[in-house]
Amino acid sequence: MPNFTLWYKMFTEVTRGADVYVGVEEWDTFIKTYQLPETRRRDAIFGSLMSLATSYKYQKLGNSIRDYFLKTNTPMPIVIAAKYVQLCGRLEGPEREEKVLQAYAELKKLSRLGIFDATTAQTVIDALYRTSQWKECIRLREIIQVLDAVGPTVNGKIVAGAFLHDDPDTAGEFLRVIQTAKQALIPVALIAWYDYACRIGQVEVMKMLEHTRNAEWFIPLEVANKLKARMESQADEDGYRWRGRFTTISMKGECKACGAYLEPITITKEEFLKLRDNFFRLVVETSDVFLRSNPKEVAEFREFVEINAPFDLVIDGLNAAYFQHEAQRVTSRKLAERLRMVVEYVTTRNVGPKKVLVLGRKHMRSWPIDEMRRISRAAKLFYAENISQDDPFLLYAALFSGPQCDFMSSDLMRDHRFKLESKENQDALQKVFLKWQRTHQLQILKVFPDGTVKLKPPMRFDTVAQWTKDSMHIPYESGVPRGLHEIPTNWLCLTKGSADTTRI
């Protein structure tokens, strides 16, 4: 087991909080103090110190480790040499290029055929993509590909390398790879892409924004800042200056900075029917989604839905009952009470749904009868077997009910989205599912003691970047983690200045 605490202690002892160059003799003393004669142990320590030097960007310390191996005529382990390449890649300034390439040349000498393991290849790519030899990253990627799926970081760095070196064809090739693999595009790639687009001109900037919108990639804050500065600093081709503001969009789709309403999101009837058909055909009938449910139960449920549908809202009962409760400690009375509060709240509001289905489990039949009666007065109740998965039941009832039906669950439904494996148009269907989910999923945010429930309503506005000739609204990634089905809550609003005051 690696002893991280010990390594960190050694690191602070050597550096005392600053980047220092440690001479060979000092290293020897250090090795003696820590009794590290065994080569493998010594290499492990140097390896972890080099990792820490890379994290802290301690170039002198890294140099001194490399020099220790050189001066004592000991071959540097490949993993340490790769870390050193990575460290050199973190230098800012004109010497970076030379240092990285020199360190990489040394690394190559350590491997007879210039072939590395996947981790080493990844580590090196991290430094190499910013140098003139960035195309070497494509060769290294092939090494990784032999053994493993290539992740978004490696693919994204190749894209970044290509844009940094004005090679849009190669960048485009790897953007397609990333898009096909449904990976996120990493910030460094988006930044390099934006900078490239700016070098070409405004048309290219708009092309980039359109491409990222269609691929559902979101620009990082750094790009949002640059875009704002660019639009504000120069007049557009018609002589207008633009004003940029960071903002949020209300649930109704209103921009809080300029007051404009964003283009409403719509699922066409055709899209909805196609989604429903595919869900029924592929998820319900042919896949293993209902595997843990018995066929009789599935048939009973389908019949129940056919008789009672259409619903306006389908609630995941257990999910609502356990909301704000600790699963281990809570009594069935508390659970029933919580579910009843949610059901009564949504059914008694003026604008609330008229017909509600609560999906429960058989064991809920033993919950306090008074509470359960109140629930069944307000909504239809279906009890699934305790072992069944409830999401497929929930999605089935909601989709069966038609496009007006919402559902309430905190589940992200990822599995089901990815099961929409129609041979043709798989991507398009998954996008429709995601759009349907965004516009139909309610989540409970808080239940108050007085029975009021704060809900996160479905989004009713289009969640993608959009622009007209007078304004642009672009969501950006602020760094706050978000669910896959959620879009960033931060937007950049850009509006054209009025002709009277800002015409130049």
Ligand SMILES: [Zn+2]
């Ligand atoms: Zn706005």
